[in-house]
Amino acid sequence: MTTARDDAALRQAVFETLSRIAPEVSPSELEPARPLRDQVDLDSMDWLNFLVGLHERLGVDIPEADYRKLATLDDLLGYLRRKVAA
Amino acid sequence: MIEFKLPSLGAEMDEGTLLEWKVKPGDAVHKGDVVAVVDTSKSAIDVEIWQEGTVYDLVLEPHRKVPVGTVMARLLEPGETPEHAEAEKRRLLAKVGERESITTPTQAVTGAAAPAIAASRRRVSPAARVRAQDLGLDLADVAGTGPDAAVTIDDVERSAAARARGAASAPPGGGPATPPAGRPSPVPRPSPADRAVAMRSAIGAAMARSKREIPHYYLAADIPLARATRWLAARNEGRPVNERVLMAVPLLKAVALALRKFPELNGHHLDGAFAPGSGIHVGVAISLRQGGLIAPAIHDADALATDELMRRLVDLVARARALTLRSSEMTDATITVTNLGEQGVELVQGIIYPPQVALVGFGRVTERPWIDDGHVTAAPVVTASLAADHRVSDGHRGALFLNELGRLLQEPEQIDGSPA
Known part of the structure; x- marks a missing residue:
């Protein structure tokens, strides 16, 4: 069971990892239900580095086959929530 | 005596600012050692040396902007002693003096400039002249102790120190005191905005030169990537994220x-002739988040196995963005590859980066209808393009190159290893 505090911590971990890759992004401007890569200029190397960062930080390894499930920030947070809880 | 000169770190670079020395007098250096960090309009670059020797003196001080070709340091060759070096220095100094005395008359302008001319007619070492300028010292006031009363950098330092002492000990309000000789105000590292302007102008200069000098021809071919995609997916499956490989x-x-x-697509066109590359050093166009791009080289890319090539690419992109590239990476590329497909376009018509003679572009890998053996299927396809220099190759050879590229990508397992 995740608490609201865990959720906020997860969100912060994602934003901090993202801003290491794309420092120009301000999290408050991101629309959580819109595809992330439409809002942030991430090429495949940036995306890979983002996932490496999340792996280091949260210990969650996202298989390549799951990339397509992770279009929006909401998708990603939901996915990570399930993985962290598992 | 080895003179280490500021190298050109790209087609558009004609000056650079020394940020930092990585060596000091007495240090032994080997081929490939980083000896200095130099700021160009694009990036701070770790400058390597390609000779063996021992650092004798560092002629150039940090924070000075100087033209390409300026002697930055002098090194003793293996077996050379400081005495040799001093004799050599005197000989060079004398030569510089002669040259200056010949060129001076053409520099004469008006009577008002006469004192300056008088000073420049004297023998002054280039380093001393620069240092004097830094210190705001009139060379006419400096006594020379070198051969034929040439002014050396030591003379300048001595004179500046004497002036500083004089100024410090002068009674308050007593006489016109010269300003104390401070260190030269360092050239500040460029701000991101300045860097963006400088980078834009550097890219503009290189691309204008390319369009002016290089008769480009352009070709494109669609390459199916079904096999390569499957091969890559199978390879990445089960691998942790930091061991996965990108297309x-x-x-x-x-x-x-x-x-x-x-080989006619791999190398440099210099002084009216083509020089084939000594290896296949692939420049990778990397766009920078703050704008602009840089295309450092992965050396001998043809001999690297997939995992190693991926490691190099990750490292290169990270260092390009952190602005910590090495000089050999800036100058050695024998061709450039640009992957604009990431931004969604299907076709790139590239501009060759001089003095290279070709550029390969990849568009986005998209699912397209593909006819294979009479059957239409949906397949991942990429459009590969070639921009090449007509002074060196023809469209016929360029087309064969793209065919070969397409053929190789149908046998991904064949290109995985590190063939000798």
């Missing part, structure tokens, strides 16, 4: 391998 890697590798059969 960019087999694309780069296939370009490098195809170039083995097309």
